Amino acid sequence: MNGTIENDLQLTEEKKEHQRIILSSQDHSILEKDIESEALKVLYRLRDAGYSGYLVGGGVRDLYLGNKPKDFDISTNARPGQLRKLFRNSRTIGRRFRLVQVFFRGNKIIEVSTLRSQSEFDSNEPDKEVLPANNTFGTLEEDAFRRDLTINSLFYEIENKTIIDYVGGVQDLNDGIIRIVGEPEQRIIRDPVRMLRAIRHAARNGFTIEEKTLEAIRKHVNKLDLCPTSRIRDELLKDLRGGTSKAWTELAMQTGVFSTLFPFYDELFQDEAEGETVQRELLAMLTALDNIYGQSKGKGRVVFEDAMLFAILLFPWALRRFDLLNQELKGPGYHRLSKAIRTELDHIFARRLNIKRVIKDKITTLFVHMSSLQKNCKNGNWPAWLRKKSYFPDCSRFYALYKEAVAGEAVTDLKQFIEEIPKAEKKEKLAVPAGTKSTAPEKNRRRGGQGNNPAFSSDKCGVFGLLKG
Numbered sequence: 001m002n003g004t005i006e007n008d009l010q011l012t013e014e015k016k017e018h019q020r021i022i023l024s025s026q027d028h029s030i031l032e033k034d035i036e037s038e039a040l041k042v043l044y045r046l047r048d049a050g051y052s053g054y055l056v057g058g059g060v061r062d063l064y065l066g067n068k069p070k071d072f073d074i075s076t077n078a079r080p081g082q083l084r085k086l087f088r089n090s091r092t093i094g095r096r097f098r099l100v101q102v103f104f105r106g107n108k109i110i111e112v113s114t115l116r117s118q119s120e121f122d123s124n125e126p127d128k129e130v131l132p133a134n135n136t137f138g139t140l141e142e143d144a145f146r147r148d149l150t151i152n153s154l155f156y157e158i159e160n161k162t163i164i165d166y167v168g169g170v171q172d173l174n175d176g177i178i179r180i181v182g183e184p185e186q187r188i189i190r191d192p193v194r195m196l197r198a199i200r201h202a203a204r205n206g207f208t209i210e211e212k213t214l215e216a217i218r219k220h221v222n223k224l225d226l227c228p229t230s231r232i233r234d235e236l237l238k239d240l241r242g243g244t245s246k247a248w249t250e251l252a253m254q255t256g257v258f259s260t261l262f263p264f265y266d267e268l269f270q271d272e273a274e275g276e277t278v279q280r281e282l283l284a285m286l287t288a289l290d291n292i293y294g295q296s297k298g299k300g301r302v303v304f305e306d307a308m309l310f311a312i313l314l315f316p317w318a319l320r321r322f323d324l325l326n327q328e329l330k331g332p333g334y335h336r337l338s339k340a341i342r343t344e345l346d347h348i349f350a351r352r353l354n355i356k357r358v359i360k361d362k363i364t365t366l367f368v369h370m371s372s373l374q375k376n377c378k379n380g381n382w383p384a385w386l387r388k389k390s391y392f393p394d395c396s397r398f399y400a401l402y403k404e405a406v407a408g409e410a411v412t413d414l415k416q417f418i419e420e421i422p423k424a425e426k427k428e429k430l431a432v433p434a435g436t437k438s439t440a441p442e443k444n445r446r447r448g449g450q451g452n453n454p455a456f457s458s459d460k461c462g463v464f465g466l467l468k469g
């Protein structure tokens, strides 16, 4: 790596350890063709309007590693109001920090944020819902230092095709290191969810968590209990869905994260006779889950709902707690078991993670029918009366994962787990969450938009989502 190194005189104490590194296009392998066209349109539009624009965060990280980014985020020195004027089909979201979403055809949203001096989770005034905008805008360097991990703090600019690194993120990407930006303890105390993010990216990329970061995680792991439950739940679901849930769980176990989130497993894991078996079973369930995500690539979308993912995570515990495979489910026995599972789920899991009742009920359904699926299975087939039940499709999927995990019977019928992405969705569906209000100007809404959806230009020469130059 032959990056140009420049001293930056304005670094604060904490930041002095690093010098700004600029990697020229010869020093990295990111090519413009790998960047989504919509993100490029936004970047060029910003440039043409006289603003700076950078690809940031996970997009740069993934491109540098040769992976396909999930999304492309952009940072700019343009303020939210200026962005709204520049991108006609956009809206502003976020209460504490305003972010502009630019809408494109094909369900595509590019999020553009103004460079900030502070993460929304690092605020000194955590109780204030809306921070005064002027206090939070910042320089490129400040924006790098407010981010979570060094590998997530890189900028890519299109003018000279350089990567700009203030925090040693390029070196960490080269070395396979996960390091929290700044002082790990302080950054974790400010936002404990960063612990989950560190583990996620270590698991996803097979990276090693750097020592100071690891120590800080071990020391402050209990602070996860202070986070909003819905944030923890959403982060957890991302990890269960990512295709590397087994690696995530192993790291979570090593760091104390698992025990903090799921203390009901402690006793089972520590059991002399069974502890190892329970752990092995849990990791095997997650491996079966990861296999489905791995095999779905390029084929479609995995159908698992949140309930299925949570059920996989909870199964080894539930199996023992309720003796799930040896139940006689007739009459009141069925209701008694359902009620017992539901009550206990509430107690140990659902309330802690703010899980909706409907999801809790679905998890219960998956557990309660396990014995029936097991008992009635003849050569991998079930009688017609069972196949007709409304719960059968989900329960048989769950059972197939269980069989792969505990009996090594690999899932053969992959189709039951993967659905094709509907053509309509591939084409032109607009990605505006239900119930949200578009801020697209009235004029545009009338021209193309419907109801709460943002409108699109019907002008043949216009670029979707962008004003014509």
Ligand code: ATP
Binding pocket: 056, 057, 058, 059, 070, 071, 073, 119, 121, 146, 147, 148, 149, 152, 153, 191, 193, 194
């Ligand atoms: P993914 O591939 O899962 O989307 P990502 O790194 O892009 O990974 P996002 O949740 O999309 O993750 O966040 C975008 C960027 O915002 C991150 O790369 C990071 O720079 C910053 N970020 C996210 N969460 C935090 C946080 N809690 N504290 C500081 N910065 C954060």
Ligand code: MG
Binding pocket: 057, 058, 059, 070, 071
């Ligand atoms: Mg992202």
